[in-house]
Amino acid sequence: MxxxxxxxxxxxxxxREEGIVSPVEGFNERGRKAAGDKALHDAIQLFTHKSxxxxxxxxxxxxxxxxxxxxAYGIKxxxxxxxxxxxxxMADAVEDRGGNVFFADDGEDVVRYIGELARRRGAKVIxxxxxxxxxxxxxxHRLEEDYADLDLEIVETDLGEWIAQLAGDTxxxxxxxxxxxxxERVTKILSGAAGENLPPNVQALAAFARKRLxxxxxxxxxxxxxxxxxxxxxxxxxxxxxxxxxxxVTSVPPVHVVVMGIEKLIPRFxxxxxxxxxxxxxxxxxxxxxxxxxxxxxxxxxxLDGAEEFHLILMDNGRSKLLGTPFEEALYCIRxxxxxxxxxVYRQTGGHAYGSTYSGxxxxxxxxxxxxxxxxxxxxxxxxxxxxxxxxxxxxxPLHDLLLKLRNHQVEEGLAGKGxxxxxxxxxxxxxxxxxxxxxxxxxxxxxKPLLKDGSxxxxxxxxxxxxxxxDLPPLAKKSFRELWKEGI
Amino acid sequence: MADRAxxxxxxxxxxxxxxxxxxxxxxxxxTPKESPPETRLIEDPSARFIEKLEALKxxxxxxxxxxxxxxxxxxxxxxxxxxxxxxxxxxxxxxFDAPLADAGVEVAVPRDPEGLREVAGRADVGLSTxxxxxxxxxxxxxxSGQGRGRSVTLLPPTYVAVLRADRILGTVxxxxxxYAGGKVPANVCFHTxxxxxxxxxxxLVVGMHGPGxxxxxxxx
Numbered sequence: 035m036x037x038x039x040x041x042x043x044x045x046x047x048x049x050r051e052e053g054i055v056s057p058v059e060g061f062n063e064r065g066r067k068a069a070g071d072k073a074l075h076d077a078i079q080l081f082t083h084k085s086x087x088x089x090x091x092x093x094x095x096x097x098x099x100x101x102x103x104x105x106a107y108g109i110k111x112x113x114x115x116x117x118x119x120x121x122x123x124m125a126d127a128v129e130d131r132g133g134n135v136f137f138a139d140d141g142e143d144v145v146r147y148i149g150e151l152a153r154r155r156g157a158k159v160i161x162x163x164x165x166x167x168x169x170x171x172x173x174x175h176r177l178e179e180d181y182a183d184l185d186l187e188i189v190e191t192d193l194g195e196w197i198a199q200l201a202g203d204t205x206x207x208x209x210x211x212x213x214x215x216x217x218e219r220v221t222k223i224l225s226g227a228a229g230e231n232l233p234p235n236v237q238a239l240a241a242f243a244r245k246r247l248x249x250x251x252x253x254x255x256x257x258x259x260x261x262x263x264x265x266x267x268x269x270x271x272x273x274x275x276x277x278x279x280x281x282x283v284t285s286v287p288p289v290h291v292v293v294m295g296i297e298k299l300i301p302r303f304x305x306x307x308x309x310x311x312x313x314x315x316x317x318x319x320x321x322x323x324x325x326x327x328x329x330x331x332x333x334x335x336x337x338l339d340g341a342e343e344f345h346l347i348l349m350d351n352g353r354s355k356l357l358g359t360p361f362e363e364a365l366y367c368i369r370x371x372x373x374x375x376x377x378x379v380y381r382q383t384g385g386h387a388y389g390s391t392y393s394g395x396x397x398x399x400x401x402x403x404x405x406x407x408x409x410x411x412x413x414x415x416x417x418x419x420x421x422x423x424x425x426x427x428x429x430x431x432p433l434h435d436l437l438l439k440l441r442n443h444q445v446e447e448g449l450a451g452k453g454x455x456x457x458x459x460x461x462x463x464x465x466x467x468x469x470x471x472x473x474x475x476x477x478x479x480x481x482x483k484p485l486l487k488d489g490s491x492x493x494x495x496x497x498x499x500x501x502x503x504x505x506d507l508p509p510l511a512k513k514s515f516r517e518l519w520k521e522g523i
Numbered sequence: 524m525a526d527r528a529x530x531x532x533x534x535x536x537x538x539x540x541x542x543x544x545x546x547x548x549x550x551x552x553x554t555p556k557e558s559p560p561e562t563r564l565i566e567d568p569s570a571r572f573i574e575k576l577e578a579l580k581x582x583x584x585x586x587x588x589x590x591x592x593x594x595x596x597x598x599x600x601x602x603x604x605x606x607x608x609x610x611x612x613x614x615x616x617x618x619f620d621a622p623l624a625d626a627g628v629e630v631a632v633p634r635d636p637e638g639l640r641e642v643a644g645r646a647d648v649g650l651s652t653x654x655x656x657x658x659x660x661x662x663x664x665x666x667s668g669q670g671r672g673r674s675v676t677l678l679p680p681t682y683v684a685v686l687r688a689d690r691i692l693g694t695v696x697x698x699x700x701x702y703a704g705g706k707v708p709a710n711v712c713f714h715t716x717x718x719x720x721x722x723x724x725x726x727l728v729v730g731m732h733g734p735g736x737x738x739x740x741x742x743x
Contacts, residue, residue, distance in 0.1 A: 063593075070525065070614070077724075078726070080725060081725060093553075095677075099553055100553035114538070115538055116538065117534050117538055118531045118534040118535035118538060120533075121530075121531060121534065122531055125599060131709075136525075137525040137526075137529075137530040138525055138529050139530070143525055152654075173725075176731070177653060180610055187673075191732065192679040192722070193720045193722040193723070193728075193731060194688075194720075194723075197722070208529070210721075210722065210725075211722065212722060212723070215723075216724065217723060217724050220627040220723050220724075221607075227682070230625060235743035236723045236724065236728060237724040239723060240720060240723070240728040240731060243731075244731060244732060245530040247732065248644075248732070251732070252640075267701075268706075268707045270707055276718065276719050276720060276721075276731070277718055277719065277720045277732045277733070278677060278731065278733025278734075279729035279731075279733040280716040281673065281677055281731045281733065282677055282732055282733070284676055284710075285673035285677060285710070286674060294693055296534075303699065303702055303703040303704065303707065304699065304700065304703040304704070306699050307695060307696035307699040307700070310695060310699070311695055318721075320715075321659070321660045321715075322660045322662055322695065322713055322715045323693075323715070324579075324714070324715050324717070324718055324719055325713070325714060325715075325718075325733070326662075326708070326711060326712070326715070327711075327712050327713075327714070328702075328710065328711040329709070330706065330707045330708070330709055331712055332709065333667070333708055333709050333710075334667070334668070334708070336657040336668070336669035336670075336708045337667055337668065337669065337671075337672075337709060338633055338634075338635065338636050338638075338639040338670070338671075338674075339639055339640070339672045339674050340667055340674050340709055340710055342672060350525075350530070350534075354533065354534050354537055355537075357534065357538050357541055358538055358539075358540065358541010358542065358543055358544075359541060359543050360539050360543045362541070362543060362545055363545050405729055478602050484577055495647075
């Protein structure tokens with residue numbers, strides 16, 4: 035039986051050049067819709083609550099966690115400050131071990147490299163282990179379109195990613211790609227792939243997926259993975275999975291291609307003792323995932339499996355722009371998903387509302403930075419700036435600070451709404467002049483009168499609707515502090 | 524296509540000329556604990572290893588002798604109705620062949636890639652040793668090498684590893700330090716319990732793509 039090509043129900047490919055509005059805009063509208071979806075809400079609550087509880091329990095049982103967090107931040111800081119040197123060391127180490135290294139400026143470079151590799155190998159089936167970097171550049175669609183003549187069958191092998199692929203959907207969480215789908219929907223999707231009705235039973239559905247994907251593992255010509263870490267000292271690529279698909283994709287096919295963002299580098303093998311102890315704990319509440327797999331180059335002489343050909347693609351795709359800028363810390367992220375799970379905004383809207391590969395606080399930060407601030411201008415506002423993300427981050431990225439910096443940047447660049455700018459100009463002038471300030475106090479109390487209902491200020495149509503639409507404001511006090519002070523409190 | 528020298532030069536330029544140097548030390552939100560909880564002290568690594576492995580739905584067994592280890596593996600193969608077992612080409616495992624054959628289980632020891640490919644996919648049980656184990660996480664540390672196919676530990680639905688008690692390390696950093704600064708084998712895997720997935724409604728599935736039935740026999 036052949037897996038059907040995924041139907042392209044939702045084309046997520048960025049088509050800005052063709053004049054279609056970027057999908058990254060419009061967070062408010064998508065977010066509002068998502069927040070009203072009861073089933074989605076319940077699914078997000080289930081996932082985030084369980085994840086946060088698990089994370090807290092294992093991190094609390096690790097007395098050195100605070101020290102590890104500081105060390106992780108320090109290691110990433112040092113890595114970025116010397117990134118050119120570590121990239122060179124990594125490339126040399128991989129080549130020393132008989133691997134190939136390719137530097138890719140962007141997604142186009144990656145697609146072309148893999149496409150030509152597939153052509154040279156005469157590849158038909160490509161298995162993939164979950165990788166955000168390849169999601170970011172929409173590798174699957176682009177390979178299928180740009181190399182249509184090769185008729186490639188590209189198969190995601192992480193259970194959630196495969197189901198998303200079959201449905202033409204995208205992951206809504208870094209760690210739990212289909213947390214937004216309920217059992218009924220998954221049953222329908224997998225029944226479609228099976229060509230028969232499968233029972234709505236998780237074990238039975240997983241058994242079907244295991245069987246179907248096993249054939250793909252065994253017949254794949256090329257295996258593609260991302261990288262959780264790349265060790266410059268040894269040229270080692272580390273991937274963590276629970277299902278074992280990562281280890282299968284790197285062990286069985288004759289060719290292994292790694293697509294790694296340049297920020298995934300760490301200098302020394304020993305640094306892994308810091309990061310492996312933080313990653314699974316923060317992501318899934320496990321001490322280690324089931325498979326923490328370290329691959330260094332192709333199979334050695336005399337080995338019976340592992341890839342014969344090993345390719346490491348070091349991908350920039352906008353990352354290097356952040357080096358040496360106030361946004362550099364966004365590159366320290368290890369993609370654990372903890373900031374999504376604790377974010378009060380993510381927990382209401384889920385991942386798809388962000389309209390980008392990366393969602394939650396880290397997505398709100400890096401999407402505008404990688405895609406351009408004007409393309410994703412809503413996202414820095416998809417946050418209450420409560421700082422829960424910063425607190426949860428195992429690397430200590432000040433995410434709420436970065437969001438604030440992005441907002442400032444928008445105002446400086448003139449990307450903020452005209453109403454917002456004008457309002458702040460009026461505010462500034464008023465605060466400068468005592469006379470104007472006095473008038474404004476009284477005017478405010480008068481102006482709110484028609485809006486008061488049940489003791490609070492209700493939504494106002496027009497230019498202030500963005501503020502009042504989602505907030506119930508308390509009415510202004512009958513007498514101001516200033517007036518009370520004059521009267522003698 | 525990006526040229527390596529240009530690519531690196533552009534990154535060097537940015538890191539050297541960038542004005543901003545991040546200075547935020549992570550805040551104090553993660554307050555250090557004053558004393559390690561008791562559970563952290565590992566007095567008996569074998570016992571801790573087995574305890575952790577069982578908590579992950581794996582099975583640990585302490586064998587007094589090599590004979591006892593062989594008995595365990597034979598009775599495991601029998602209880603799974605195994606017809607074919609694939610194992611690493613490792614001296615420590617050679618003694619398992621005769622008792623398995625006596626129990627009617629065919630033993631395959633692949634010595635070339637085609638042989639491994641042919642047999643690993645249809646074997647009922649995979650048998651290997653392990654370079655190390657990690658007590659605090661219940662992990663096996665598997666190294667690739669001559670005769671040590673990765674698929675042996677991955678494709679059969681039942682997987683059993685046999686290792687000596689003195690190979691059990693305490694912590695993850697101890698295991699990592701075995702490779703730090705030295706030559707790393709082409710593949711190292713920290714294998715921690717049965718393969719699992721929680722992707723559908725967070726319901727636990729054991730044995731997703733790798734083995735769901737994982738046993739470790741600790742000898743001595």
